[in-house]
Amino acid sequence: MSISKKDVEHIAKLARIELSEEEIGKFQGNLNKVLGYIEVLKKVNTDGVEPLAQVTGLENVFREDEAVASPLASDIIDSAPAKSGRFIKVKKVF
Secondary structure: OOOOHHHHHHHHHHOOOOOOHHHHHHHHHHHHHHHHHHHHHHOOOOOOOOOOOOOOOOOOOOOOOOOOOOOOHHHHHHHOOOEEOOEEOOOOOO
16 A cells, blocks of 8 residues: 555645645655554564563552541641541631
8 A cells, every 4th residue: 555645645635734845745655654664563473472562560459449548647636726527627618
């Protein structure tokens, strides 16, 4: 498959960029090289190759989401000038 000048102009219009004639020629050549490389990759034998998303082998390790009370929480609430149960009362913001 080959990219024509008309195709480059259409892509530029979709991307909402203006290209000069020189830039159209440059991008036409670059896009044709990319498509040529993709054609080469299509010919590579990938039978028996396991698909992967990353190559390091690392996995995410998640911990349980647990609420842990701070030892200072009760001291802070006790020293607040106004409180309601385990909450500190503040003035209205609105």
